[in-house]
Amino acid sequence: MxxxxxxxxxxxxxxxxxxxxxxxxxxxxxxxxxxxxxxxxxxxxxxxxxxxxxxxxxxxxxxxxxxxxxxxxxxxxxxxxxxxxxxxxxxxxxxxxxxxxxxxxxxxxxxxxxSIWLDAPGEADQKGRGISTCATCDGAFFREEEVLVIGGGDSACEEATFLTRFASKVTLIHRRDVFRASTIMYERAANHPKIEIKTFRQVKEWLSDEKGLTGAVLEDPRDGSTEEIAATGAFIAIGxxxxxxxxxxxxxxxxxxxxxxxxxxxxxxxxxxxxxxxxxxxxxxxxxxxxxxxxxxxxxxxxxxxxxx
Ligand SMILES: Cc1cc2nc3c(=O)[nH]c(=O)nc-3n(C[C@H](O)[C@H](O)[C@H](O)COP(=O)(O)OP(=O)(O)OC[C@H]3O[C@@H](n4cnc5c(N)ncnc54)[C@H](O)[C@@H]3O)c2cc1C
Incomplete structure (x- = not known):
């Protein structure tokens, strides 16, 4: 030995x-x-x-x-x-x-x-820049900007609420209409005037230019229809x-x-x-x-x- x-x-x-x-x-x-x-x-x-x-x-x-x-x-x-x-x-x-x-x-x-990432197209380039998995760590970099939060659990709702301290608008995106989050966490987010919740949406692709993240293409998993959303920051909170x-x-x-x-x-x-x-x-x-x-x-x-x- x-x-x-x-x-x-x-x-x-x-x-x-x-x-x-x-x-x-x-x-x-x-x-x-x-x-x-x-x-x-x-x-x-x-x-x-x-x-x-x-x-x-x-x-x-x-x-x-x-x-x-x-x-x-x-x-x-x-x-x-x-x-x-x-x-x-x-x-x-x-x-x-x-x-x-x-x-x-x-x-x-x-x-x-x-952190579990989505691994959607365009994500790798923006990791640690426009796309983060830690609102406590990176939220303050997005003062008066529009940000997305992805997820449906307690941490997604908590991160969305936390981010309202900095961001001008937070859109919480969840692929189902049922949230795993506790009722109190969900309601705190749902009732916040700066937070919009979009259900039945998942990120199909991240969009960016030379300055950084510009938004995402969202897809409705029920019928595959898509829409674009603008954002300069995104927080993935799926665990x-x-x-x-x-x-x-x-x-x-x-x-x-x-x-x-x-x-x-x-x-x-x-x-x-x-x-x-x-x-x-x-x-x-x-x-x-x-x-x-x-x-x-x-x-x-x-x-x-x-x-x-
Ligand atoms: C993008 C991002 C930004 C962040 N920003 C902040 C911030 O601003 N402030 C803050 O306080 N926190 C921040 N965090 C959180 C912080 O990084 C973590 O809380 C912290 O790093 C945890 O430290 P740790 O030592 O437990 O583990 P980690 O930092 O996760 O390190 C784990 C180590 O284990 C090693 N390892 C894994 N498997 C093996 C193996 N089989 N054999 C040998 N080694 C292995 C890895 O190589 C790594 O070195 C951020 C996290 C992320 C992802």
Missing amino acids: SDVHNVIIIGSGPAGYTAGLYSARAMLEPLMFAGYMSGGQLMLTSDIENFPGYPEGIGGPEMMMQLREQAERFGLTVQDKNVEAVDTQSRPFKVTVEGEDFFAHSLIICTGAE HKPITSFLGGQIDTDDNGYIIHQSHTMTSVDGVFAAGDVVDTRYKQAITAAGMGCQAAMDAEKWLEENVH
């Missing part, structure tokens, strides 16, 4: 790097596998204005480079590789990475969540998918795949911790992910002290 690490961190978003920083400063010599998207979701966004400490805002990729540099300065080792599988049935834990096995007494899982399939069901998750904390940041397996969007069904922010990464590293350190060293 090769060296046994104190802790292996899986994932390199704000949760992973903060866990890396804390465990490196605790002299645990952590090893991180950064994954298929080194830097995580913030690599997709140009401006972060709500992470404390950056009065002028900061670019997502730039912030993630800084987090990585800071953690590496204290001894975090990062490999830009993807974890294929973990074996938590035996100890030390085994982590399989591109065909090679690594071993660790503890794991911190920070693999985040992916998130936590990245947990590589765990092979060894760690308890809820029905949607989010890891469940059993005690502080520890999961159902003793010595396996989790932090960030992979756990978080509610906040999904860089600062909350970073905060939880700190907690997971401190919990792992204490657990190692009590159980291994």
Whole structure:
């Protein structure tokens, strides 16, 4: 068996790097596998204005480079590789990475969540520009502009209502006439003077010019008829998918795949911790992910002290 690490961190978003920083400063010599998207979701966004400490805002990729540099300065080792599988049935834990096995007494899982996108034609060019999946993050960029929200659940209704703070008009687009949203969320949106609801519509294609998004072609799924709608921003709110399939069901998750904390940041397996969007069904922010990464590293350190060293 090769060296046994104190802790292996899986994932390199704000949760992973903060866990890396804390465990490196605790002299645990952590090893991180950064994954298929080194830097995580913030690599997709140009401006972060709500992470404390950056009065002028900061670019997502730039912030993630800084987090990585800071953690590496204290001894975090990062490999830009993807974890294929973990074996938590035996100890030390085994982590399989591109065909090679690594071993660790503890794991911190920070693999985040992916927003579900529509993948309609024209979407790829506008991702992180005119089209977003996070109103809290990007809503303020659309002051006095007309925006679309796509979806029919609580988050779509909540995002539409939130966006009325900035946008001059919000059109909520849903492909059915029945909303999954709770009555209170739906009514709050439906009764808002700035919100128009269009049912039986789905995005067939996004429209843009050299300046950015200009609107969308909407289709009625019942008869295929189409219409154009103008908008400079659009928010897709059709759900998130936590990245947990590589765990092979060894760690308890809820029905949607989010890891469940059993005690502080520890999961159902003793010595396996989790932090960030992979756990978080509610906040999904860089600062909350970073905060939880700190907690997971401190919990792992204490657990190692009590159980291994
Ligand atoms: C477009 C956009 C804009 C946003 N803007 C803001 C904002 O302005 N402010 C804000 O607070 N939040 C913003 N967010 C939300 C924020 O990005 C997330 O809350 C935050 O990134 C979650 O951090 P995390 O560390 O939990 O996971 P993530 O950032 O999702 O990182 C997950 C990491 O896990 C890695 N990974 C996944 N699978 C594996 C594997 N098998 N092996 C190894 N590694 C793996 C990935 O490579 C990635 O590095 C935005 C999100 C998006 C999509």
